[in-house]
Amino acid sequence: MLVFLRRRIISGALPLLAVVLGVFFLARLTGDPANLYLPLSATPEMRAEFAARNGFDQPVAVQFLDYLSQIVRLDFGESLRTAQPAAQAVLQAFPATLQLAGATMAIAVTAAVVVGSLAAYRPNSLADRFAGLLSSASASVPDFWFAIMGVLVFAVTLNWLPTSGTDGMGAWVLPIATLLIRPFGVLVQVVRGSMVSALSAPYTRVARSKGADEKRVIFVHALRNAAAPALTVAGDLAVGLVNGAVVVETIFGWPGIGKLMIDSILQRDFAVLQAAVLLTAVTIFALNILIDACYALLDARVRQGVAT
Amino acid sequence: MNALRESIHRTRPTDPAAMEVDGLSVDIRTPEGVAHAVRDVSFTVRSGRTLALLGESGCGKSMTALAIAGLLDPVADVVGGRIRLNGADLLALGASERRRLAGPELAIVFQDALTALNPVFTVGAQLGEPFRIHEGLSRRAARDRAVELMERVGIPEARSRAGAYPHQFSGGMRQRLLIAMAVALRPSVLLADEPTTALDVTVQAQIMELLRDLRTERDMALVLITHDLAVAAEHADDVAVMYAGAIVETGPIGEVFAAPRHPYTRGLLSSVPGGGRPGEPLRFIPGSPPDLRAVPSGCAFRSRCHLARERCASHRPELSGDERGRTVACHYWKEATDA
Numbered sequence A: 001m002l003v004f005l006r007r008r009i010i011s012g013a014l015p016l017l018a019v020v021l022g023v024f025f026l027a028r029l030t031g032d033p034a035n036l037y038l039p040l041s042a043t044p045e046m047r048a049e050f051a052a053r054n055g056f057d058q059p060v061a062v063q064f065l066d067y068l069s070q071i072v073r074l075d076f077g078e079s080l081r082t083a084q085p086a087a088q089a090v091l092q093a094f095p096a097t098l099q100l101a102g103a104t105m106a107i108a109v110t111a112a113v114v115v116g117s118l119a120a121y122r123p124n125s126l127a128d129r130f131a132g133l134l135s136s137a138s139a140s141v142p143d144f145w146f147a148i149m150g151v152l153v154f155a156v157t158l159n160w161l162p163t164s165g166t167d168g169m170g171a172w173v174l175p176i177a178t179l180l181i182r183p184f185g186v187l188v189q190v191v192r193g194s195m196v197s198a199l200s201a202p203y204t205r206v207a208r209s210k211g212a213d214e215k216r217v218i219f220v221h222a223l224r225n226a227a228a229p230a231l232t233v234a235g236d237l238a239v240g241l242v243n244g245a246v247v248v249e250t251i252f253g254w255p256g257i258g259k260l261m262i263d264s265i266l267q268r269d270f271a272v273l274q275a276a277v278l279l280t281a282v283t284i285f286a287l288n289i290l291i292d293a294c295y296a297l298l299d300a301r302v303r304q305g306v307a308t
Numbered sequence B: 001m002n003a004l005r006e007s008i009h010r011t012r013p014t015d016p017a018a019m020e021v022d023g024l025s026v027d028i029r030t031p032e033g034v035a036h037a038v039r040d041v042s043f044t045v046r047s048g049r050t051l052a053l054l055g056e057s058g059c060g061k062s063m064t065a066l067a068i069a070g071l072l073d074p075v076a077d078v079v080g081g082r083i084r085l086n087g088a089d090l091l092a093l094g095a096s097e098r099r100r101l102a103g104p105e106l107a108i109v110f111q112d113a114l115t116a117l118n119p120v121f122t123v124g125a126q127l128g129e130p131f132r133i134h135e136g137l138s139r140r141a142a143r144d145r146a147v148e149l150m151e152r153v154g155i156p157e158a159r160s161r162a163g164a165y166p167h168q169f170s171g172g173m174r175q176r177l178l179i180a181m182a183v184a185l186r187p188s189v190l191l192a193d194e195p196t197t198a199l200d201v202t203v204q205a206q207i208m209e210l211l212r213d214l215r216t217e218r219d220m221a222l223v224l225i226t227h228d229l230a231v232a233a234e235h236a237d238d239v240a241v242m243y244a245g246a247i248v249e250t251g252p253i254g255e256v257f258a259a260p261r262h263p264y265t266r267g268l269l270s271s272v273p274g275g276g277r278p279g280e281p282l283r284f285i286p287g288s289p290p291d292l293r294a295v296p297s298g299c300a301f302r303s304r305c306h307l308a309r310e311r312c313a314s315h316r317p318e319l320s321g322d323e324r325g326r327t328v329a330c331h332y333w334k335e336a337t338d339a
């Protein structure tokens, strides 16, 4: 197991470096911060002074090396906008995103396992067809459209839910529903598919021959086999969720890392943007390792590198 | 002396029946219509004896076993018959009552042990499961029992191997594990569906020997479902020959194989080298079994039978025979044996 994890960590570190590089250079393509932070009437001397203070006068390559040596020391620079350490800004925003994504994934996985398993238990039954319709509809609804409709109907017209913010339980409903809808649809289909094959596998019949009741057959014998493919997809969806938070957080004014990223791009706040992207990348990287570890725990054949 | 007494014991057909199957019929719903996969099948198995359910693939022998074990797919229904197991009528029981018997009274061994064992659980956990389900043992206690079982069926280093997964065992060892799991709760009846088909010949012999030892040691009735005449001849006491979903001939295996009565049994026996009478040329039965969605009236074998005549098309031959368990379903079997 430890060998397995070490292999995964080493092979994942390289993409991480690529992300750091990419963000650094792309951020600098968005424009000169001096245009935003200095008055239009700023003299060339003022501009030069601003650039020197923030290190923008150095060649980009030198800036990058400086940046690298800083982050190795866990120094992520300061926000141009607030003069607050960038790391602090990012860490303040991050929990809001994590809570949103975590709650969404927990609900999506639980609901999808139940609905997908029930659908798979009797293929082509009424329940199965209903689940199929529900899941393909929800997997194909565009989330921004759903979010806007949700705000219009429940917040503006009915006035049941707030349009934005994080106050009270009600504020969670629309953001979670928006984020939930696609992962739920996709997961139901994945769970159903792998459960159908697990439930028709000979070992399921053997489990019944030992006197296992249907609950045990479905949720122990079959689900444990169906879990691996579902987990892979759930992992990808979770990664997508951390990314997709940008849209939802912007629409609902959720003070998470997505909103922070958008704001810092608009403000040319390079240090914050870089820190936010780096943290997101590290999170996704950690998530992938976690998924692989779960995968290996679930199936001895993966752990031992046996071809299946 | 002991061996003699045992052989007398084993050939006494008046032993109490462990299981009586009476008029069992199974239909399968297919897109092209209903297939009558098992038609009015009756047989009796006795403790400590082995009955071979013999037939070609597709003759309904596996379906019969699944119906008895209550493991039919949702598209297949038992449409008639009774299965008496130690006094209870299985088909009259509810699902949870049947589950209670699955393991302690009735068990089944399938042919492909790799897919029959769950790939994501250790074999120790799987072998211990019957004890957890039926006796409510703790995980640890169940595992101890699993190790005992593994030792009994000849898995070397059972204690450490209990933590291994199915793919880490050879085919023969997996089959042993499957058998161990089936006999865990000392069932009175064990159904073995082609238990050695996937194995090579030497391993095959070891597995059959293990099954026979367990049967004798635990006084089980063993139903050996097979298409293999040699396996049946060597390991069964009695035989029931199936054709197109129905039993065409039954009896003590030595007698049936020495002097088959039904034209199908005769054809089957003479289609294997050494199976026919000495000097008789090897021959195959021409034609193929009927479509089970449209079984012809009368005798299902008649399109392939050289003795067939009018009565065979209009009247279905019933199984009938002597009190010694020798029965045959053919109007003209006497002529066949005279010929």
Ligand code: SF4
Pocket (backbone or CB within 6 Å): B262, B263, B264, B299, B300, B301, B302, B303, B305, B306, B307, B308, B309, B312, B317, B329, B330, B331, B332, B333
């Ligand atoms: S009943 Fe007629 S057709 Fe059937 S096996 Fe006997 S002789 Fe042949």
